[in-house]
Amino acid sequence: MMNTIFPTFLFAYLVTTSWAYYGTKAQTDPSCPAFFTSFGDSCYRFFGEVLPWGEAEAHCRQYFSPVGTQGHLVSIHSDAENAFIYELWRSSKIVPSSVSGSYNRFDSVWTGLNDISVEGNYQWSDNSPVRYKMWAGQEPNGSNEKDDCIHMMDIHGQGIPGAWNDIDCGHNGGLPFICKLKMTKY
Numbered sequence: 001m002m003n004t005i006f007p008t009f010l011f012a013y014l015v016t017t018s019w020a021y022y023g024t025k026a027q028t029d030p031s032c033p034a035f036f037t038s039f040g041d042s043c044y045r046f047f048g049e050v051l052p053w054g055e056a057e058a059h060c061r062q063y064f065s066p067v068g069t070q071g072h073l074v075s076i077h078s079d080a081e082n083a084f085i086y087e088l089w090r091s092s093k094i095v096p097s098s099v100s101g102s103y104n105r106f107d108s109v110w111t112g113l114n115d116i117s118v119e120g121n122y123q124w125s126d127n128s129p130v131r132y133k134m135w136a137g138q139e140p141n142g143s144n145e146k147d148d149c150i151h152m153m154d155i156h157g158q159g160i161p162g163a164w165n166d167i168d169c170g171h172n173g174g175l176p177f178i179c180k181l182k183m184t185k186y
């Protein structure tokens, strides 16, 4: 009798404790808020609403991660993160069959990079260090004194998809944008 019952109890015990372990793990692992996508140690969300750079940054600051970090316009620190951001945006944005002009809501998206405080001194709005840059050819050109905000581009024939350009922070009333939530405290 013992020989048949004991393995059954042992199996039930192992299953129960395994469920308890993974259940606990799931509860303590912070996950991204609704509509945010995980990559590395951060969460990202594309917003199709067109806003000037400052208003886009303010919109991102309304969001908080489960560990309490505040949202900001996206900061980018590697080729892998730049490629992820480009793909998140490309897979979400609207692409009309015919669009004239460039640097518009269909081919551009705000990042958090800017030189608003000091011309030529680029900073991320989340205060993370600026080590990685993916400028398009000839950029940043600062052709306009207000060209202090950086957008990612998807323009055929001008640089590579996902390269960056400096532009007027209120350009054409604004651009869509991507917010980032760090899942680790600063």
Ligand SMILES: [Ca+2]
Binding pocket: 115, 119, 120, 142, 145, 146, 147, 148, 149, 166
């Ligand atoms: Ca500038």
Ligand SMILES: [Ca+2]
Binding pocket: 139, 140, 141, 142, 143, 147, 165, 166, 167
């Ligand atoms: Ca430029």
